[in-house]
Amino acid sequence: MNYTTKQRDAVEQVLASSARPLTAQEIWELARKKKSGLGIATVYRALKTLTKGSKAVLVEIPGSAPHYEWQRGRHHHHFLCESCQRVFELEGCVHQVVDLAPKKFKVKRHEIILYGSCEGCAQK
Amino acid sequence: MNYTTKQRDAVEQVLASSARPLTAQEIWELARKKKSGLGIATVYRALKTLTKGSKAVLVEIPGSAPHYEWQRGRHHHHFLCESCQRVFELEGCVHQVVDLAPKKFKVKRHEIILYGSCEGCAQK
DNA sequence: TGATAATTGATAATCTATTATCATTATTGT
DNA sequence: ACAATAATGATAATAGATTATCAATTATCA
Numbered sequence: 001m002n003y004t005t006k007q008r009d010a011v012e013q014v015l016a017s018s019a020r021p022l023t024a025q026e027i028w029e030l031a032r033k034k035k036s037g038l039g040i041a042t043v044y045r046a047l048k049t050l051t052k053g054s055k056a057v058l059v060e061i062p063g064s065a066p067h068y069e070w071q072r073g074r075h076h077h078h079f080l081c082e083s084c085q086r087v088f089e090l091e092g093c094v095h096q097v098v099d100l101a102p103k104k105f106k107v108k109r110h111e112i113i114l115y116g117s118c119e120g121c122a123q124k
Numbered sequence: 125m126n127y128t129t130k131q132r133d134a135v136e137q138v139l140a141s142s143a144r145p146l147t148a149q150e151i152w153e154l155a156r157k158k159k160s161g162l163g164i165a166t167v168y169r170a171l172k173t174l175t176k177g178s179k180a181v182l183v184e185i186p187g188s189a190p191h192y193e194w195q196r197g198r199h200h201h202h203f204l205c206e207s208c209q210r211v212f213e214l215e216g217c218v219h220q221v222v223d224l225a226p227k228k229f230k231v232k233r234h235e236i237i238l239y240g241s242c243e244g245c246a247q248k
Numbered sequence: 249t250g251a252t253a254a255t256t257g258a259t260a261a262t263c264t265a266t267t268a269t270c271a272t273t274a275t276t277g278t
Numbered sequence: 279a280c281a282a283t284a285a286t287g288a289t290a291a292t293a294g295a296t297t298a299t300c301a302a303t304t305a306t307c308a
Contacts (some may be wrong), residue, residue: 147295
């Protein structure tokens with residue numbers, strides 16, 4: 001009940017080799033170069049399997065389409081370039097942000113999202 | 125070209141008197157108590173006018189429906205209670221978060237979102 | 249008060265990402 | 279190679295929030 005297929009391999013390879021989170025569309029465009037004829041539905045099916053297995057993570061950034069990123073384990077945050085619309089991973093964290101909550105609130109997780117221009121777009 | 129109506133007043137009053145961001149549905153339910161028969165479309169029309177005029181702001185939190193909050197001017201962030209699904213405003217900020225971006229990136233704004241349980245839900 | 253133009257309520261339509269459907273094709277264990 | 283079953287591709291369908299449409303109602307001001 002879990003065959004190995006070229007379509008799944010293609011999706012997994014695309015995600016695993018990307019330095020930044022990608023949209024389902026981007027993944028589709030890149031993966032179909034490895035497996036022509038690949039359907040978008042199969043991309044979603046593969047993404048679903050990967051996220052359920054904790055191999056990939058859905059990244060939701062207000063103001064942009066849903067992105068998917070390979071699960072590399074380390075805690076990090078994101079940057080959305082409002083010019084090219086690409087999402088970048090940011091290293092590190094400012095853990096003190098959890099102190100912004102009232103003392104009686106229980107903070108389980110947090111997100112820090114920066115918006116602006118990436119290196120390439122900032123130069124123009 | 126801008127009549128004063130009870131429906132708009134109702135929507136504005138609901139938003140302006142709420143301590144936390146509300147969804148369009150919540151605003152509708154509260155505002156129709158002030159103006160019976162109020163339609164959801166009118167709520168959206170009022171929200172659109174208010175946000176365009178910078179009197180209200182759309183608050184998007186991954187994992188929850190869109191919320192709207194009255195524009196009170198002070199910089200702040202949000203907390204989503206994953207139990208009751210309500211969004212709360214948090215006072216203050218940890219400005220160092222902007223340093224998470226690579227030096228050549230230009231950071232224009234940022235969002236900090238905390239997730240967990242609000243006071244009421246944490247007790248249960 | 250009346251004419252004029254904006255607003256409203258009900259609801260159909262839209263939008264975008266994702267899922268369901270189903271006939272066809274491919275993978276697996278024997 | 280073969281039967282059994284899972285995976286695929288094309289596309290219709292779905293979901294949730296918001297917008298468009300349009301006849302009926304209402305605010306405004308001369």
